[in-house]
Amino acid sequence: MGTVTRGTTNPNRLRRMDRWIAATHGTELRRAADPVAVDLGYGAAPWTAVELLHRLRTVAPRAHVVGVEIEPARVAAALPYERAGLVFRHGGFEIPIPQRPLLIRAANVLRQYAEGEVEAVWHRLCGRLAPADPATGARGGLLVEGTCDEIGRRHVWVALGPEGPRTVTFATRLGSLDRPSDLAERLPKALIHRNVPGEPVHAFLRDFDRAWAAAAPYASYGARQRWIRAVRDLTADWPVADGPVRWRQGEVTVRWEALAPRG
Structure with a gap:
């Protein structure tokens, strides 16, 4: 479900977003029994998914990442990069995994969509997140959706929980x-x-x-x-x-x- 993106990507492009996620969401990932993160729309090369796994594991050693792409050829090209804790799957906004992820990162995915389509996509993705648990204080999963330049110097993203939008972050070199x-x-x-x-x-x-x-x-x-x-x-x-x-x-x-x- 969704539209194929241009697929352009570069190593280290999402480092600012990843470091913010690790710093602000690391506690939720550490205490989860099954800390699954999704790199949605990783593009023509799997660099961002590989890097996300590395950065999350600095704060949550049991975290694992699923790279999801709607273009089958991109999934096939990424399969040689699979390793312990990192797999790739064909799919889109439906998030084709059985678990409710603790994190969905969608960077440079919605840029090509109409503004009027964003709310429905947010609602669908937030509905796939791990729910909050008031008994334990867990805030549930996190959707991080935003846009950056080609080499990651400038980036703005919205963070959303199961309940909807929470914050907007501006990050720059x-x-x-x-x-x-x-x-x-x-x-x-x-x-x-x-x-x-x-x-x-x-x-x-x-x-x-x-x-x-x-x-x-x-x-x-x-x-x-x-x-x-x-x-x-x-x-x-x-x-x-x-x-x-x-x-x-x-x-x-x-x-x-x-x-x-x-x-």
Whole structure:
């Protein structure tokens, strides 16, 4: 179920997303009896699935990854890369595995879809996630859906749980950034057409640019210190959901409800 993507990919393209997942979702993966992660739409080469397994196992040694692709030839090409903890399957948004995964990562998959199709895809994928368990405090599975540039310098993703969208994360290689609104071109499909006056994501990027400009004196200490200062100023008006540990990585995460499209 779904449409074949262009399939373009590069080694290390999704490193920022993977590191964020490991840092923020590692506890859920570690304590799960069967920590399954899905790399949905990995593309013409299996590099991202191989790398996801490596990065998840640094925080959850029992994690295993299923690479899912809708193009049969890509699945056949990936089979020689199977190993303990890594398999490849033909399929799409139905997620053709028996388990309820703790993670579905869908990077650069929905870019080619219409904005009006995104909500239904999110709903279908969230419905496949492992459920939350109030008795244990487990938050359930996580869907991470977003877009990045060809070599992974700039990336924006939405994190969703079984209940729906939770947060939006902006991540960048700080040395390549002129201003935060440069990340607008990598907004996921649910937000990229909403970067117009009157929409929350447009206001957020406008305020981020202003905070970045005000933090210019910190540039003498490096782009990282300027970014940290700018994000700290943003917290006065926006519900930033992370802290300096993640800001130092060139990230900032904001609650979804603050950026959700109007209407």
